[in-house]
Amino acid sequence: MAAFFNKITGGSSGRGDDHPEKSKEQSLTTILSTHEDRTELLLLVTNCMGLMRRQILDIFDPDKNQESWTRPLSASSAIGHDAGQHGPNKPDRPHVEQTEEQRKKAYDRRVTELSSAKMTEMSNAALAHFDSWSDKVVQRLGEVVNQHQDDTSQAAAERPQEQGQSQKVTKELEDAESDHALRQLYPPQATPLLNLPQEQRVLILHSLLLLLLSLETYTAESRVLLLRITSSLSLPMRLLAEDESHVAEGLLESAKQQMNADEETKKHAEDNAHSRKWKVGLGAAAGAVLIGVTGGLAAPLLAAGVGSIMGGIGLGATATAGYLGALAGSAPLVGALFGAYGGRMTGRAIDEYAREVDDFAFVPLHKHHFQKPKEIMHSKSTKENARHLRVAIGISGYLTDESEVVKPWQVIGTSIEGFALRWEVKALLKLGNALTAYIRSYAWGWAKKEVISRTIFAAFFSALSMPYGITKIAKVVDNPWSVATARSEKAGRVLAQALIDKVQGERPVTLLGYSLGARLIYSCLDELANRKAFGLIESVVIAGAAAPADAVLWRRLRAVVSGRLINVYSSNDYLLGFLYRTSSLQYGVAGLQAIEDVPGIENVDASDLIDGHTQYRLMIGRILGKVGLEDIDASEEEEQMKELQIVQKKDEEEREKSEQEEKLQET
Incomplete structure (x- = not known):
């Protein structure tokens, strides 16, 4: 863990997060004004990652044989109510005691099964993928939290003036059942950051979301990491979902505002998207929802544009754009994030499967899909007409x-x-x-x-x-x-x-x-x-x-x-x-x-x-x-x-x- 932590504190990369104007607005620099605060954030993230990696190791560990768990589904058994009684390692049903010989046979069987070449290859691949993702997160977070001391001192001096920009948790975001469930599923990690005002903890979570998005993909691991951070910072589960919705809306709105490709180019892109539809109906299921992206020919987004649109969430415009990195300045990247370029299957998949699967398509549950790009460009965003990060x-x-x-x-x-x-x-x-x-x-x-x-x-x-x-x-x-x-x-x-x-x-x-x-x-x-x-x-x-x-x-x-x-x-x-x-x-x-x-x-x-x-x-x-x-x-x-x-x-x-x-x- 020490080596893992040192990787984060290795220094700043000068990626643009040291902009002198940033010290005048709300950012991680103003929230985490001391070296101790920054160290605690890094420790919290690495601890959560360590738990996630441990979970992968446990899957392929023959000693881990009693960690699946059972609970009843009844009128009073929502996880928020009974997880303390029926949580991990506490099965609802009585455990049937095994003899020593039975336990040894079961253990030997697991050792044999989990040491097979197939399972070893799977374990190595899962760990390699996780380590690759965590290395990217570590590097990106390290770039942001390691700022020049002069910027930190100036930001700390101005922090009291900036408190009004912070986002507060409203009562409608609090839900006792879902919040209790979150903490049971992802037990909070001890951190002194809990002593920070709630508004600052909200901005920490928001900043981490933007930093993870700056990797130009929002993976399942990134989402689980944010759930663990949400739990450890004692924030409501719905706050994260609301934050994700605001960020998605901001990215898409900024993309629409910055699009200036001519009508002929747009039509050409739409025709291409239509022609990519594969014969079993899947095709450009998401491609039909293009946010107006024109295959990379559109003008790039202005970082200040996306920063300004999402600045109302709490961070300043420059910090927002800086944390998003290249995602804040590229319409194609935004399109790829939401599936605009994924609406096609490989030729191998068509040949191998399409003959045998006669009917296959994604059907939207709400209104936002299958609108033409022009309609998306001019439509008003509502809860039933919105794109999301999940x-x-x-x-x-x-x-x-x-x-x-x-x-x-x-x-x-x-x-x-x-x-x-x-x-x-x-x-x-x-x-x-x-x-x-x-x-x-x-x-x-x-x-x-x-x-x-x-x-x-x-x-x-x-x-x-x-x-x-x-x-x-x-x-x-x-x-x-x-x-x-x-x-x-x-x-x-x-x-x-x-x-x-x-x-x-x-x-x-x-x-x-x-x-x-x-x-x-x-x-x-x-x-x-x-x-x-x-x-x-x-x-x-x-x-x-x-x-x-x-x-x-x-x-x-x-x-x-x-x-x-x-x-x-x-x-x-x-x-x-x-x-x-x-x-x-x-x-x-x-x-x-x-x-x-x-x-x-x-x-x-x-x-x-x-x-x-x-x-x-x-x-x-x-x-x-x-x-x-x-x-x-x-x-x-x-x-x-x-x-x-x-x-x-x-x-x-x-x-x-x-x-x-x-x-x-x-x-």
Whole structure:
């Protein structure tokens, strides 16, 4: 750690942050006026980075076998309320004691598995990526905090006059539940910076955001680092999201103001963007949202312009522009950050996948996408018409109506750029209709009773031990399930390729999915792991996942997720067990049980709320809210719960009707 810290304090690079005018405005120099303050900031950042690196090491450490954890999902179990009882290393379920021989065998197995060439290569690649990113952060931060003493002294003398520029935390940004969740997930690191006034701590966080953006990419690691800093500075979680929104708005507004390319050049760029659309509909999904960037031919942004626009956040214009570096003066870089140049797939991806994936596209959850560049240039920025520094992609796993591609994910709020992934709609509709018909049938009611009556749930999965009556009706859902499962795996690989190709820009992505949508995410993470593609995924939530619970597989997948990886399951999901019965069950099913022995995985037991696989699509809001995920719209969550009650009532009525018809036929 000492060597790591010395790397930061190695001196100033003269990158433009020593501008004499900067001492007259609010900046890190005025906030951290003493050498001790600057040292404490550097220590805080390096400590947080050390924890992040330790997390990677733990994934591949055979001694770390009990750090995945489980908690129930019930009315009172939001992470903000019960994380102290059900936090890491404190499983909700009683721990089954192993004998010394069993523990030794399990340890020897982990040693063998984690020492394989594949796992060693994965570990080395993950650490190399992290170290490369942290070195860049260290160098950039060191450039800023190591100022000439004369500038520091002058800035300190003028600091009292500048306090009025600082941003204060308003009450609407404070949320007891989400803030408690933040501190449970990322425990605060001890720092004397807590003694600084809140306004100064806000500006420290804001400055770090700009400095990370100056690396010309906003990686998942950068976002997780800021969450840890937010926790340690005792600031609200929503403050960071609000700050990200203001910065995104400032970058885009400044870009629009500075664009002066002629109409012919703009039209040429639009034509090029249109021609890049690939044949399965993904293409320039983000390219259609061009902020007016004209392929590098536009006039560069003026640093003072972007600085002035965002100066109201608290820092002065010169400091803002200086911290952003080249990003403050380049429209193409701003465009690339938000995905303006990522809207194309490689030829290899088209040839390999497009023949097998007939339907694949990002569908925006809000209004800001698919406007023409000219419309973006002249549109007013609102919460529903805004770009953001983060992306969320919701993935449905079966459909009873085409609108359900988007509908479950409307709970995603406007503080993040939300998309629904449209994939293989015809196959998912066939599956959804088959599932609905099946669960409403008398046959499933009888089959479910048979399952519940068995003392060993695993016996249910054996096709050979299934009663003839159940296997006879299985063909109703088996074929559409098999078809959709195979296509989810291919679509997952296409999604991974899209993220690698930066279709969504240089921004961290959160993936959310249920049923086969969760299986698609599993396939996507597996492909990212195979490709050693780190820094793309911030967080993942899978619910009712039709995927194996193999610990070795999930250790690899965990390595490509920088933030949270949450597995929501229900042991009462008999339909998933029935559908999955012909698959390999050696390692279990993630949607039916906890993924054990994987450091950093959060297992959420939803058995008290989920007693049927088809409920997931109408429980997404409740699930995401209870696991403490950011950016959830509470009003949409309530609408989902109302619809769930209606659907459950209809299912019961149809089941009773089917039972009556069956009895009439028997008589």
